[in-house]
Amino acid sequence: MNWNPWLLAGVLAIFSGGAYAQAMDPLRVRSMAATCATCHGTQGVAQAGNESLAGANKDELLKKMLDFKTGKKPATIMHQLSKGYSDEQLAALAAYFSALKK
Numbered sequence: 001m002n003w004n005p006w007l008l009a010g011v012l013a014i015f016s017g018g019a020y021a022q023a024m025d026p027l028r029v030r031s032m033a034a035t036c037a038t039c040h041g042t043q044g045v046a047q048a049g050n051e052s053l054a055g056a057n058k059d060e061l062l063k064k065m066l067d068f069k070t071g072k073k074p075a076t077i078m079h080q081l082s083k084g085y086s087d088e089q090l091a092a093l094a095a096y097f098s099a100l101k102k
Contacts, residue, residue, distance in 0.1 A: 029092045032085070036093075039077075044097045058098035065090045 033044070036053065040046045044054030053061065067073035069082040069090070082090065 024088070024092055029089075029096050032089060033093055033096050035081075036097075044100045045102070052102065053097035054100035055102035056094075056098055058094045061097060062091055062094035065094060 036044070039050050040053045041050070044052060044056075046052040064073060065078075065082050065085075066087065068075050068078040069085075069087075071079060073079075085093070
């Protein structure tokens with residue numbers, strides 16, 4: 001069978017990265033981050049008593065979120081919330097918050 005290279009590229013693009021690309025869409029990441037505002041403040045700057053996420057070290061933040069997800073780090077609600085996100089989405093959130101100004 002002789003495949004048209006453009007058709008093959010299109011089919012591979014559709015099936016190989018659709019969900020991953022959707023999770024990494026900047027607007028989607030910003031929308032996911034908005035759910036954090038109740039505790040961590042808008043733009044990641046929290047009120048006293050909660051941890052600010054803006055400007056945090058990306059790798060440390062991701063490790064915390066993954067530790068919440070796996071139960072390694074105790075929490076009141078973060079262990080439940082973090083389970084609702086894939087590891088890739090948590091990495092995107094960590095990158096988003098680390099890029100914000102403190």
